[in-house]
Amino acid sequence: MPAWTIISPRERDYGHPMRMKIFRIMKTVYRMLDPPNEPSAITEVGHIATLGYAAVLQEKPEPPIISSVVIHFRLFTESVTRFALLFHDMQIEDKVHDVRIPVPGELAPDMMDIYDFVFARSQKLLISSRDSDYWAECDLARRVSKQLHVQKYCERLLRQEGDGAVDIAGLRPDISRCPICDSNLIHCNSCQVASCESHVCRGFSDPPFARCVRHKMEVLCFPCLQGQGSKRELEKCPGCNSWCCARDISSCTGHPLSIPYMPRVFSSKFIAPGLITAYTESTRTHPPKRGSCMECKLPGWRSCRNKLCWSHSICPECTSGGQTCMCGEVWACDLCAEHDPSVFIRCPRCRRLFCYSCCYIDDCLMCNSSDLCHDCAEEVSDTDDKELEEMPAKLVASCGSCEVKMCDLCESYLAVSCAVCSSRLCIPCVRDAECSCDRVLCDGCVADHGCGLCSQRHRSDDNDGS
Ligand SMILES: [Zn+2]
Ligand SMILES: [Zn+2]
Ligand SMILES: [Zn+2]
Ligand SMILES: [Zn+2]
Ligand SMILES: [Zn+2]
Ligand SMILES: [Zn+2]
Ligand SMILES: [Zn+2]
Ligand SMILES: [Zn+2]
Structure with a gap:
């Protein structure tokens, strides 16, 4: 058997x-x-x-x-x-x-x-019931069911429309097209039952199938969707009310209840050590809460600038304490704003936050320490007696190629000079300028003074179209 x-x-x-x-x-x-x-x-x-x-x-x-x-x-x-x-x-x-x-x-x-x-x-041919062939068996079973359901779809139309209303001679169960409107038939990915694709056609399933708005191949009939219980593959986005793949619906994993004390490391571009582990290990204020599809933005929901934040999307309940930079472009949750220095620059004097694209404050590209913000720089005088928690950086040089600023310490220890004009170059630009001729030249000098190979550098950059 x-x-x-x-x-x-x-x-x-x-x-x-x-x-x-x-x-x-x-x-x-x-x-x-x-x-x-x-x-x-x-x-x-x-x-x-x-x-x-x-x-x-x-x-x-x-x-x-x-x-x-x-x-x-x-x-x-x-x-x-x-x-x-x-x-x-x-x-x-x-x-x-x-x-x-x-x-x-x-x-x-x-x-x-x-x-x-x-x-x-x-x-059909028998396929052995060994485990390794199970995939092939399911594949064959799907094709068999799909064809069967095209036939059942046509039978439904005949029952529904009465004799003569549907061109029986034109019915071809091997072709997945609607005999009424010639639209494609869509099939439930699970049971293969068919419906006309067109919403206005009488062959459209009632209740309608769930179909992802972005991935048209992801289709489930209503009973199969219900049968998936709490782990449904398709969900309705509360923002746009369309069906979406469940994996594309954002969710807030809940704010960490508490994380261990982490001292702030001044002048470091790197995220506090152990922060990500602390996020994963902390208990959360609530179990995962469903948000919206990627296109929709639900009121009050936000995303933290730190890509390694404890949650990709953050629900209104969990956003309190979050920080926005002075220009309003960048937001980070309370924990990342505090412990991830790559999110914000903080003025050492007024303690206001700036994002890295705010032009209102300068920082050292290499060590991340920042100068005073432009307001503070104007107010401050040599006799300023305000005690600073952190010393502002002295930005003494800018890279001869990309013009980013460098502080005095990094300039003296790390920077490399252009072999022709001696202007200082930052580490990323030195890396870009490396050539088999063993000389490092800034962007200004390379075209005229570079070897056959590195003098091509600029020209090929231009051709990238960027
Ligand atoms: Zn149709
Ligand atoms: Zn189904
Ligand atoms: Zn949506
Ligand atoms: Zn965060
Ligand atoms: Zn939340
Ligand atoms: Zn300031
Ligand atoms: Zn520096
Ligand atoms: Zn140069």
Whole structure:
């Protein structure tokens, strides 16, 4: 008897098209006959359901006759089959108590679909049931179901529209097009049921399928979507009200309740050591909360400038204490504003925050220490007696190529000079200027004084089109 394990603790879920229907039946059977053990969701691991059939071969070209179809169910807590669903007898067999119960009417539609699938599948080549071939089996099963559902779609139109309304001769179950409007048919990724793609067509499914606005291939029918329980692959964005892949919906993971004390490291561009670990290890103020799709911005939600922040999106409840720079362009959460110096420059005198593109303050490219902001620089005099927590940097040089500023300390220890004009160069520009001629030249000198190779530098930069 050929059989397939549709729900299995071992095999990865390759999306067998009968999986959701069989799980629905399994749930109903346990709810009726063993209520305390009703499995809750398809994502609950370890349950087993196998679908098998027996066929009597006929003389070619007659198709084989299906003599029995049976599904065996077993929970992960059970060591042997608990229930068997016998299609030809329309009975459920309780293997433990050795009794048989008639199948309730509510299971009939799903059983009919499964039977049709088994019949269609039995006419294809058998694929071995080894684990490694399970993917191929699911793939074949999907194609078989897809074709079956094109046919069922046409049958639905015939029932719905009455004889003559649909051109029966023109119906081609092997072509995925709507016979009414010629739009494409779309199929549920899980069970393969079909709907017309066009919202205005009478072949459009009711209730409508969920389909991601950005990834048109991501489609689920309503029952399959519901069957995914709390781990739905598609979700409605509360901003634009369209279906989106769940992985593209932002979420706030909750503000860390507390992180260990971290001393501020002055004059360092690097994030406080241990900050990211502290974020991961801290308990959070709330469990993950769903936000919106990437296109929408929900009121009050923000993103921290620190890309390694504790949450990619931050809900209104968790934004308090966050900081914005003087020009209003950059926002960071309270923790990153405090512990990640690559987010803001802080004026050593007035303590106001500036982002790195604010032109209102200068800092040393190499060590990140900052000068006074322009306001403070104007106010301050040599006799300024205001005690500064941090000494402002002395920005003494700018790079001969890119013009970024360098402080006195970095200038004396780190900077390299142009071999022709002796202007100081910052580390990134020195790296860019490296050439086999072993001389480092600034952008101004390289065209006229560079070797055959490095004199090409500027010209090829221009050709990049940037
Ligand atoms: Zn249509
Ligand atoms: Zn479906
Ligand atoms: Zn949206
Ligand atoms: Zn942050
Ligand atoms: Zn939050
Ligand atoms: Zn200032
Ligand atoms: Zn410096
Ligand atoms: Zn130069």
